[in-house]
Amino acid sequence: KAGVTQTPRYLIKTRGQQVTLSCSPISGHRSVSWYQQTPGQGLQFLFEYFSETQRNKGNFPGRFSGRQFSNSRSEMNVSTLELGDSALYLCASSLAEQGNTEAFFGQGTRLTVV
Amino acid sequence: QQQVKQSPQSLIVQKGGIPIINCAYENTAFDYFPWYQQFPGKGPALLIAIRPDVSEKKEGRFTISFNKSAKQFSLHIMDSQPGDSATYFCAASLINNDMRFGAGTRLTVKP
Numbered sequence: 001k002a003g004v005t006q007t008p009r010y011l012i013k014t015r016g017q018q019v020t021l022s023c024s025p026i027s028g029h030r031s032v033s034w035y036q037q038t039p040g041q042g043l044q045f046l047f048e049y050f051s052e053t054q055r056n057k058g059n060f061p062g063r064f065s066g067r068q069f070s071n072s073r074s075e076m077n078v079s080t081l082e083l084g085d086s087a088l089y090l091c092a093s094s095l096a097e098q099g100n101t102e103a104f105f106g107q108g109t110r111l112t113v114v
Numbered sequence: 115q116q117q118v119k120q121s122p123q124s125l126i127v128q129k130g131g132i133p134i135i136n137c138a139y140e141n142t143a144f145d146y147f148p149w150y151q152q153f154p155g156k157g158p159a160l161l162i163a164i165r166p167d168v169s170e171k172k173e174g175r176f177t178i179s180f181n182k183s184a185k186q187f188s189l190h191i192m193d194s195q196p197g198d199s200a201t202y203f204c205a206a207s208l209i210n211n212d213m214r215f216g217a218g219t220r221l222t223v224k225p
Contacts, residue, residue, distance in 0.1 A: 004157075033211045043158070043203065043215035056212045090157050092211065100146035100207040105157035 002027065004093050004106035012112045018079040021109045025072050025093030032074040033103060034066060037088040049074055050096070081113045117141060118206050120216025127194055128224050135219045136188045137204035144206035148213070149178065149189050152201045161202075162189075194223045 005024040013019050025032050033056075034046040045058040049068035066076045072093075078085055088110050092103040119138045127133045137147075146165055150158035164171045164178045164187065171178045175192040191198055201220050205213040 006157075031211060033213070035213075042217050043205075043213075045212050045214065048210050048212060050210065055210050056208075058212070094211050096211055100209065100211055102160055102163065103148070103211045103213070104160060105150070107155075107157045 004091060004104055006089075006091055006106035006109050008109060009107065010110045010112075012114060013081050015081055015083060015113055017081050018077060019081060019111060021076045021078075021089055021091075021111070023074045023076070023091035023093075023106060025074070025091075026104060029093035029095055029104075030072050031094045031096045031103075032068055032072065033092045033094075034074070034076050035090045035092065035105075036060075037090055037108070038086075043090070046076070078111075083113050085111065086113045087111060117214040118204060118216045120204050120219060122219060123217065124220040124222070126222045126224065129195060131194050131223070133191050133194055133198075133221055133223075134188055135202055135204065135221075136186065137206075137216050138184075138186045139206045139214075140185065141206070141208075141214075142185070143208055144214075145209075146207040147178070147180065147187050148205050148207070149176070150203045150205065150215075152203065152218075158203060191221075194221075196223045196225050199223050 031050045033048040048056040068074045088108045090108045092105045094103040148163035149161045152158045177190040180187045204216040207213045
């Protein structure tokens with residue numbers, strides 16, 4: 001059974017640009033969550049999608065957005081990139097229809113903003 | 115804001131030792147407490163998880179102890195091996211996998 005797949009693995013962007021990251025969840029998983037990992041702030045929750053609907057959102061500015069498609073694949077978009085957006089972006093998938101269940105992470109996309 | 119406090123920041127043990135990592139939380143709405151292991155360049159991997167109606171859970175060499183009244187939980191790794199050297203994160207989840215992570219513990223197991 002394939003795990004969570006994130007593409008691309010590495011990305012370099014210039015300040016002010018926008019970027020789109022992709023996440024394919026484990027087959028059968030309908031919940032996808034996104035996290036940002038940095039040395040200073042650690043792992044922080046961005047948002048969670050289930051059945052194409054955003055159910056939860058963390059404390060990030062509106063420049064961070066996402067969506068989920070009917071096949072449960074999800075994309076995350078960051079507009080007007082800032083140097084501080086450099087981070088490892090992780091997505092996690094789970095079966096959860098309600099409540100919390102086991103969440104499995106992908107390897108992440110390493111975004112560098114220059 | 116750090117909703118889950120994890121300690122120690124780093125830990126060094128000898129092979130066969132039992133490292134213990136501690137976490138504390140404040141929000142009683144948390145209802146799911148997973149532990150993740152992360153190697154450099156990889157995403158976090160789920161190790162073991164517990165719900166607040168259980169005081170202890172064991173899976174292989176990993177054990178979670180949970181103290182609901184103290185709002186604390188800990189990870190014990192029995193018979194630790196050099197391959198266990200990694201960063202460990204505790205987390206506490208609200209609803210729908212909105213997880214709040216501890217700052218992480220870098221574990222080194224010396225041969």
